[in-house]
Amino acid sequence: MNQTDKNNLKVSNAVFEAIKDSNIDFIVSVPCVNLKNLIIMIENEIETNLNQNNPKVDFEEQRNKLIHIPITREEEGIGICAGAHLSGRKTALLMQNSGLGNSINAIGSLLKVYKIPLVMIISHRGDLKEKIAAQIPMGQWTKKLLEVAEIPYYCPETPEEAEKVIKYATEMSETMKYPVAVLLDALYWEND
Numbered sequence: 001m002n003q004t005d006k007n008n009l010k011v012s013n014a015v016f017e018a019i020k021d022s023n024i025d026f027i028v029s030v031p032c033v034n035l036k037n038l039i040i041m042i043e044n045e046i047e048t049n050l051n052q053n054n055p056k057v058d059f060e061e062q063r064n065k066l067i068h069i070p071i072t073r074e075e076e077g078i079g080i081c082a083g084a085h086l087s088g089r090k091t092a093l094l095m096q097n098s099g100l101g102n103s104i105n106a107i108g109s110l111l112k113v114y115k116i117p118l119v120m121i122i123s124h125r126g127d128l129k130e131k132i133a134a135q136i137p138m139g140q141w142t143k144k145l146l147e148v149a150e151i152p153y154y155c156p157e158t159p160e161e162a163e164k165v166i167k168y169a170t171e172m173s174e175t176m177k178y179p180v181a182v183l184l185d186a187l188y189w190e191n192d
């Protein structure tokens with residue numbers, strides 16, 4: 001494994017640990033190259049939960065410890081997370097910022113109106129180091145769109161900061177009964 005992959009594992013693990021420490025038990029994801037290792041960690045955790053092979057542990061209980069729903073469009077994730085919250089789950093949406101534009105109406109018409117919390121863990125593309133030109137516009141508009149939608153956002157720069165920020169963002173979202181976003185940019189993902 002090269003150093004870049006090792007770095008990504010460390011910063012992804014910080015997010016994963018923060019998700020677990022925050023007792024988030026329902027995760028919806030739309031893939032981004034930066035979220036790859038984090039999604040693998042989540043799936044491995046679910047696999048571990050299911051493979052307890054312990055007759056004393058209820059299978060259903062293990063299966064429901066952590067649920068991950070991969071989806072294809074971020075606004076779909078807003079709706080799924082809203083339903084999961086209403087059934088008692090603590091939710092997070094892993095996404096790329098490019099999907100924020102697809103989600104604004106769902107955030108306003110569902111999460112805002114019905115006061116539903118959600119931690120949005122966002123891979124912030126379209127800024128420094130971006131190689132895909134199509135990512136640039138949304139990359140530059142992301143923070144302004146979050147401000148228009150009145151979604152507080154935080155930009156941790158290190159794994160240690162990310163662990164704290166995600167935990168605090170989860171608490172804040174629960175208190176506000178509204179989404180809170182954690183933006184992880186290209187510099188974060190390359191961080192050692």
Ligand SMILES: O=CCS(=O)(=O)O
Pocket residue numbers: 031032033034096098132
């Ligand atoms: O949305 C872009 C695809 S990738 O760069 O995340 O693979």
